[in-house]
Structure formats: C-alpha cells, structure tokens
Amino acid sequence: MAIRSALIGLGGIAWKYDAAKDLPYPLTQAGALLAQEGVDLLAGCSPEAADRDGFQRWCGLSVFDSHAKLLRACSPQLVGICSPTEFHYEHFRACIEAGVAMFWLEKPPAASIADTMEMAELARHHGVTVCVNYFRRFLPVYRRLKETIAGGLGKCHTISVMYSPGLLRNGCHLVDLLFYLTDAPDYELLWVDGADPKSPSFGIRLAGGPTAHVCGASLPYHSNTISAVCDEGIISVLYGGRATRFEKRIPNPDFPGFFTLEDHGGNPLGKAGIDDYMSHSLADLLFAHQQGRQPLSNLETALVSQRLMDQVLQAVTPCA
Ligand SMILES: NC(=O)c1ccc[n+]([C@@H]2O[C@H](COP(=O)([O-])OP(=O)(O)OC[C@H]3O[C@@H](n4cnc5c(N)ncnc54)[C@H](O)[C@@H]3O)[C@@H](O)[C@H]2O)c1
Structure with a gap:
C-alpha cells in the first residue's frame, strides 16, 4: 500500500519552483513526492485561492482552503509542511493530533527555539519521524x-x-x-x-x-x-x-x-x-521511518542551530 501524503502550504518550495522550470530532478516537495515510488501525493492546502488553483492546474490533485479540512478528508500518513515558518508549529501540532506519522518539515523548523523545543518534545512523545529539510546535509x-x-x-x-x-x-x-x-x-x-x-x-x-x-x-x-x-x-x-x-x-x-x-x-x-537534493532528503525520511530512527536532519539536530539563531536575533532586536 502506497504511503498517503499531502502538503500544507502551496508556494515556492511546495510546487511552484517545479512549475517554473523543467529539470531532470525535482526542486519541490510535490515534485519529489510525485516522483517517489511507494508514495501517493493526494492533496494540498492553502488559504490563498490563486495558489490552490495554480497547484490544481499543475498536477490535478485535490485542494483545500485549510489544513483542518485537508487532514479530515485525506488522513495522510506523511505531511510536507511548506507553510510560512511562523505557522509550522501550529500545523505540526494539528498533524500530530490527526495521527500523522511522518513529517517533511521545511526549514527553519519554527520561528523560535521555544516552538522548536515543543515540537521536538511532541515528536518524541508520539514517536513520529521528522525530516527537517536542511537538504545540504544530504549532499x-x-x-x-x-x-x-x-x-x-x-x-x-x-x-x-x-x-x-x-x-x-x-x-x-x-x-x-x-x-x-x-x-x-x-x-x-x-x-x-x-x-x-x-x-x-x-x-x-x-x-x-x-x-x-x-x-x-x-x-x-x-x-x-x-x-x-x-x-x-x-x-x-x-x-x-x-x-x-x-x-x-x-x-x-x-x-x-x-x-x-x-x-x-x-x-x-x-x-x-545540488542534483536531486529534494529526493535525497525525502528518501532519508522514508528510510529512517522504516528503520525506526530519525533522519540525518531532524528536530533534535535542529535544536542547537535554532537556539543560536534565536540568541543572535534577540541580541540585535532593540528592547520594547
Ligand atoms: N528547504 C529550502 O531550501 C527552502 C526553500 C524555500 C522555502 N523554504 C521554507 O518553506 C516554507 C515556505 O516557503 P515558500 O518560499 O514556499 O513560501 P511561499 O510564500 O511561496 O508559500 C507559502 C504557502 O503557504 C501558504 N499559507 C500561508 N498561510 C497558511 C496557513 N495558515 N495554512 C496553510 N498554508 C498557508 C501560502 O498561501 C502559500 O501557498 C518556509 O518555512 C521557508 O523557509 C525552504
């Protein structure tokens, strides 16, 4: 049985880079998921009608205007979180509650170290597999x-x-x-x-x-x-x-x-x-899940870089 997958967020990294270019390898999550044997990409969601229409014209799949509707209708096992970074935490949490087992989470994992730590804790608690798409680790x-x-x-x-x-x-x-x-x-x-x-x-x-x-x-x-x-x-x-x-x-x-x-x-x-950079990252997510380990780039490995970025950005932000 193929793995049921879906996308939250329908912008550049979700599918648009592939629509704009014709390369022998995928540049986006949709491109990589569509090319991956054993995975069915079922649908995507975005609050923006133009993104939904464009995605549907490009690949013919179902679209929804909210992640809640997508999760209810498709019950995906794997979700690509391609929404703006400030929504990653909310979407990750909703997917966990909906029983999603595999996450292809765009980088950075969240907008703050506090959110990233909570996501790592949720991942540990629910035993889900998360690949943070810092794809250069795979090159x-x-x-x-x-x-x-x-x-x-x-x-x-x-x-x-x-x-x-x-x-x-x-x-x-x-x-x-x-x-x-x-x-x-x-x-x-x-x-x-x-x-x-x-x-x-x-x-x-x-x-x-x-x-x-x-x-x-x-x-x-x-x-x-x-x-x-x-x-x-x-x-x-x-x-x-x-x-x-x-x-x-x-x-x-x-x-x-x-x-x-x-x-x-x-x-x-x-x-x-950088050939095949998205496929390398997806392959590690699938293989890691099968083996019961975390991918090479995961929420635990991302904690230290997220903490550093938080600290640096706080140091340059004037106090209110
Ligand atoms: N791995 C990489 O190299 C790489 C490259 C580009 C972007 N990214 C990351 O991917 C994420 C998206 O970036 P992008 O450039 O594709 O952005 P984008 O603006 O092109 O697309 C964002 C999409 O999310 C949708 N969206 C907005 N609010 C939403 C919500 N509440 N629920 C669901 N969908 C919502 C938008 O409508 C749009 O379709 C960011 O976290 C970004 O940092 C990673």
Whole structure:
C-alpha cells in the first residue's frame, strides 16, 4: 500500500519552483513526492485561492482552503509542511493530533527555539519521524567537506560563512551546516553585529571544535559560501553546493622559508552539485521511518542551530 501524503502550504518550495522550470530532478516537495515510488501525493492546502488553483492546474490533485479540512478528508500518513515558518508549529501540532506519522518539515523548523523545543518534545512523545529539510546535509559535497574538516587538511582553525539574505530565511542552512560539519553539540556566542538586523553577523566557538565567523548581509542575491581554514589550505563550498575551491599551502616563491596559498586545480571535494537534493532528503525520511530512527536532519539536530539563531536575533532586536 502506497504511503498517503499531502502538503500544507502551496508556494515556492511546495510546487511552484517545479512549475517554473523543467529539470531532470525535482526542486519541490510535490515534485519529489510525485516522483517517489511507494508514495501517493493526494492533496494540498492553502488559504490563498490563486495558489490552490495554480497547484490544481499543475498536477490535478485535490485542494483545500485549510489544513483542518485537508487532514479530515485525506488522513495522510506523511505531511510536507511548506507553510510560512511562523505557522509550522501550529500545523505540526494539528498533524500530530490527526495521527500523522511522518513529517517533511521545511526549514527553519519554527520561528523560535521555544516552538522548536515543543515540537521536538511532541515528536518524541508520539514517536513520529521528522525530516527537517536542511537538504545540504544530504549532499555528497558537504559530506566530503565534513571529512576534510575532521583532519584531511591538518587542523581546522576556523570556519567562515557568508550568507544572504536573512538569517532565518537562508542563513539557517549554513548555521545548521556548522553543527553538521563539526558534530559540535554546543557553542559559545563570542560577538554579534546587528547593523543589518535581518542578516546579522556573529562569531562563535564551536564546542570541542574551531571558531566560526558568520557574515550576513541583505544582498540582492543568495550567498551560500562556507570555507574551512586549515593548516594545509582553505577549502570552500561555494554557491550553496554548486562549486568548490581549494587554496593550497605552497612554499612562497618570493620569500624562501615562508608559505603562501595558491588556487589548486585539483579538487579534494570531488564533483560539486545540488542534483536531486529534494529526493535525497525525502528518501532519508522514508528510510529512517522504516528503520525506526530519525533522519540525518531532524528536530533534535535542529535544536542547537535554532537556539543560536534565536540568541543572535534577540541580541540585535532593540528592547520594547
Ligand atoms: N528547504 C529550502 O531550501 C527552502 C526553500 C524555500 C522555502 N523554504 C521554507 O518553506 C516554507 C515556505 O516557503 P515558500 O518560499 O514556499 O513560501 P511561499 O510564500 O511561496 O508559500 C507559502 C504557502 O503557504 C501558504 N499559507 C500561508 N498561510 C497558511 C496557513 N495558515 N495554512 C496553510 N498554508 C498557508 C501560502 O498561501 C502559500 O501557498 C518556509 O518555512 C521557508 O523557509 C525552504
């Protein structure tokens, strides 16, 4: 019997990116669910008529104007929560009460650490499987970066991040990666600069690991760069996973006895790319559920990054 699935929220990540482009792999939850063997996508809901009509024209499935009606009519086993972040908690809770067992929860999991902690508690209590869609955890290029940070280029002294736009909107992917790449269970917040309060910059010391410098800016493009500064050079994953760069330590040709860096043609991280990023994430949700474990990206792993983002945003928000 196929798994019954449905979507809450019918915007960009739910289906629209796939309607706007024709790629060999899905860019959205609907695209991935429709392509996934053993899963039936039954319906979606949104309070916006234009989104419902567009979704129905695109894939012909049923639509509802509220999550309550969708849950009642379809009794889904798997729900993709693609609503705006501030509604994730309410929708997650309603799905738990309706008996949903599997969640593909868009990132960030919630708008605050308090909501995320309650969701993690609900997930534990009800034994449900939750994949938070920090999909970069599933991409080979970041897995290889993790191995490199663990010792492939000598000691990793610091990690540098450049993100835009918005800490909760896009920066959250990179903040999550800091904890994935280093396995740090915790952090110490060293400094915060809130000149750009939606995209603040900050520094942390990762528990048992290197420092990390996170630079945010409200740029008119997405910036997703992460670099590990190691003894043997600097290794970077650029453009959200689409490219890599290795600057290798070499003897300085002008100053004998000193070393400098040089762009190295070879690439220790291998082929970059974000192909099939949604399918990787969905496959782990399904496989984890079958195996009775949590996916690689789940509510427990998301707690630490959510706590850090809360702390940073509170530090830059003027008191009322
Ligand atoms: N994993 C990723 O890389 C990625 C990419 C984009 C967005 N996201 C996340 O996905 C979520 C949605 O983002 P988006 O860009 O698709 O937004 P969007 O604005 O394009 O779509 C949001 C949808 O939710 C619907 N909605 C609003 N209120 C609702 C409610 N109360 N109940 C049900 N539906 C409601 C809207 O009508 C719309 O259809 C956000 O949490 C965002 O951070 C994740």
